[in-house]
Amino acid sequence: MQIRLNVNGVPYETDDVWEGESLLYVLRERLGLWGSKNACEQGECGSCSVLLDGELVCSCLVAAGQAHGRQVVTVEGLGDDGRMSAVQEAFVAAGAVQCGFCTPGLVVATEDLLRHNPAPSDLEIREALAGNLCRCTGYEKVLDAVRAAAGMGR
């Protein structure tokens, strides 16, 4: 099937999409946007998190056809003109990255959290990121980064 969708403000059209494939597959394998990671393909890890029409979702659980005609924002689309977003800056500054595999998903989830709740409590941060697993288990620095991005510092 043919699919048209807008990713990070850019309109894309792709042919020969298999009806059962995921939005994550389309992003990575067809559009060459490798920021969204494929780690579990079952919604457990959040490393494929993107915004679909402004809503935080696991792109591995969205059928390609369900994204037809929709707006997608991936980690690549967060900064402006090649500059990192405040959340991305905060992750770097806090050293909230080890192997980095979970980072894109965490960054997108954090963007989504701070858009809805600019000053989250620690409990709210933990709840908002509960769907994002870090196999390097560097969660403390991630919390630091989110607090910093929210302008709370430590």
Next chain:
Amino acid sequence: MDFHYPRSWADALALKAEHPEAVPIAGGTDVMVELNFNRRRPAALLDISAVPELAQWDRADGHLRVGAGVSYTRLVRELGPQLPGLAMAARTVGSPQIRNRGTVGGNLGSASPAGDAHPPLLAGRASVELASVRGTRLVPLDEFFTGPKRSVLAADELISAFVVRPAPGPEQFCKVGTRNAMVIAVASFAVSLDPERGRVGTGIGSAAPTPRRAGGAEEFLEAELAAAGMWQRPRPLPGPVLDRFAELVTASASPIDDVRGTAAYRRHALAVMARRALSWAWADLMRN
């Protein structure tokens, strides 16, 4: 594989009638896992996520009719005060990502004994609205499930909505799992109190081939409360009443041993949850 994407409810029903083998996909949080892991290769998908009618809810004749496509996130945000038990359960589903996509219609469609929406809907005596080009029928939820992952849904039917009264009184939901987030229930329990009518509703999850009510416990508690005039003048529930209630809840279950827990553990957990959920709901009632 074919991909059908109706943009209206009438089209969705017509497509389902024409292609009964097509697998509906709403939030995709169950369907996509099966596709990604090659556990299922349906001839066709029927994407109902863009059918506007399914995403609506309204209130009429003292009942809420909630479209099958309303996500858990919206349930919590828009219906929390009216359906507190269901909202509590919805908050425990997966993660924000899963709650943004997952729907009660999908939970019912999967008909897993562990589905978190089921116990509070059973406790609230909800019905499921099933529709096809042949017409619409309303099935009481405790007649909807027929076995693990099986229901009375016919091949040409879709779930259009669930229908339930706004909570008539306090409601509680408890779920046992290995951690707080992202966990399938090892066992779960919901209770709903209706002081005006003197009714008690219950729902058991993950402890029988289907989600089910604990009818014996409901009848026992209704009789006890009526005899003691407790609905009119609520006093703390006597320990033996709580014990008996928990015992009867457990007696209604028929759990099995599986990877998530043993039958014995599930019985124990159910008794603890039944006691706790009832105590908390009753405390709510006494406060008001």
